[in-house]
Amino acid sequence: MADFVFYKELINHLDSAVLVVDQNLTVRYLNPAAEAFLQVSGRRCVGEPFQNYFNDTSESLDTFKRTIRKEGSFTKREAIVQLSNLQKSSLDYSVSPAEFDSSPCLIIEMHGRDRLTRISREEDLISAQATTQALVRGMAHEIKNPLGGIRGSAQLLERMLDNPELKEFTDIIIDEVDRLRNLVDKMLGPNKLPERAETNIHEVLERVRSLILAESESNVKIRRDYDPSIPEFAADKEQMIQVVLNITRNAMQALMSERQTNFPPEITLQTRTIRQFTIGHTKHRLVLHVSIIDNGPGIPDHIRESLFYPMVSGRAEGTGLGLSIAQSIVNQHQGIIECDSKPGQTQFSIYLPLELHERNSNDGQRLM
Ligand SMILES: Nc1ncnc2c1ncn2[C@@H]1O[C@H](COP(=O)(O)OP(=O)(O)OP(=O)(O)O)[C@@H](O)[C@H]1O
Ligand SMILES: [Mg+2]
Secondary structure: OHHHHHHHHHHHHOOOEEEEEEOOOEEEEEOHHHHHHHOOOHHHHOOOEHHHOOEOOOOOHHHHHHHHOOOOOEEEEEEEEEOOOOOEEEEEEEEEEEEEOOEEEEEEEEEEHHHHHHHHHHHHHHHHHHHHHHHHHHHHHHHHHHHHHHHHHHHHHHHHOOOHHHHHHHHHHHHHHHHHHHHHHHHHOOOOOOOOEEEOHHHHHHHHHHHHHHHOOOOOEEEEEOOOOOOOEEEOHHHHHHHHHHHHHHHHHHHHHOOOOOOOOEEEEEEEEEEEEEEOOEEEEEEEEEEEEEOOOOOOHHHOOOOOOOOOOOOOOOOOOHHHHHHHHHHHOOOEEEEEEEOOEEEEEEEEEOOHHHOOOOOOOOOO
C-alpha cells in the first residue's frame, strides 16, 4: 500500500504528461501534467473515449489497439493532436502496453513541443536579460561617477560667478546632470528588493484599470476576465502595479496612436492559474498567469527581438524603459514576462509563481 501511494505521488509529480487507456480505449487515469496539457480535468474524462481528448487524426485506432495486444509500442515525433476544445497541439508521444488490475491497457506519454520551444526561448530571454543588466550596470557606474564631479564643480562655479546672468548656464549643467542621473537610475531598474506582502492580483489590476481609464479619458474600453478563485500571493504590490501599468499603458498608447476606426480600441485584463508550470529552470506547482491583451497594431517588426531591452522604443517620445523595468521587477519575483504579437492582437503574459517556497532556482527542480 505504501508503495502504491509512493508511485501515485511520483506520477502526480512528473513533468511528463501520462495518460492510461484501457482495452476499450477509454481513459482510466491521467496525471496532473496530462490534465494541464490536454486542458481537461481527470474527473471529466475518466471513462470517456480517449480520442475525445487526444485525437491524432493521422493515426488509426487500430494502431493503438495493436499496441494493447502487445504487438509493439510506438513513438511519434512532432505529431499534431486535436484536444477536446478543438485546439491543436504539437507534441512527441510514446505509446506502450501495460497491465492495470490484470487488464491490458495503454500508457501514453506526451511531451509538448510548443512548451519545449517556449522554454528554450525563455532561457534565451533570461540570459539576454542578465547580459544587458550587467552591461547597463557597468555603464551606469561609469556615467554616474563623473556626473557627481560635474555637478559639484558647476555648483562651485555658480557661487563664484559675479554676473548673475551667467548662472543660467550653470543651472543648465546642473539640470542636465540631474536628468542624466535619473535616466541612468531608471535604466538600472528598481533599486530596492521587493517588499513582499500578501497581495491580491485583482486589486492591482483594478488600480491600473482606473488609472488607464482616466489617462485615456475613457477612449479605450477595458474588459476584465478574472478568475476570482486566485489566492493572494507574496509580492510587492506597488511594484506589481508598476509592472501592469507599464504594459497596459503601452497597450493604451498603441491603441490611441492607431487611427483605424474599424474596431473599437479594447484592452483585456485576464487572470488564470496554471498547474505544474516551469519558469526558467524552476518548476512550480501553481503559477499565476496575467494577460494584458490589446487589439491594436502589434509590436513594430524592427523591435520585436529586443523589446525587453532598455532604451528600445518604437515611439518618438518613448524612453524605452517601461518593459525593461517591468521585466526586472517580475524577474525579482521569480517570474517572467513574454509577448506574443500580431496586428490586431498583442498579448503580454506575466507568469508569477504563487508558492514562494519553491522560488529559489537552486533548490528548484530542473526540467531537463
Ligand atoms: N501593446 C503594444 N502594442 C504595440 N507596440 C507596443 C506595445 N507594447 C510595447 N510596444 C512597443 O514596445 C516599445 C517599448 O516599450 P517600453 O514600454 O519599453 O518603452 P516606451 O513605451 O517606448 O517608453 P517608456 O515606457 O519608457 O515611456 C514601445 O515603444 C512600443 O513601440
Ligand atoms: Mg512604455
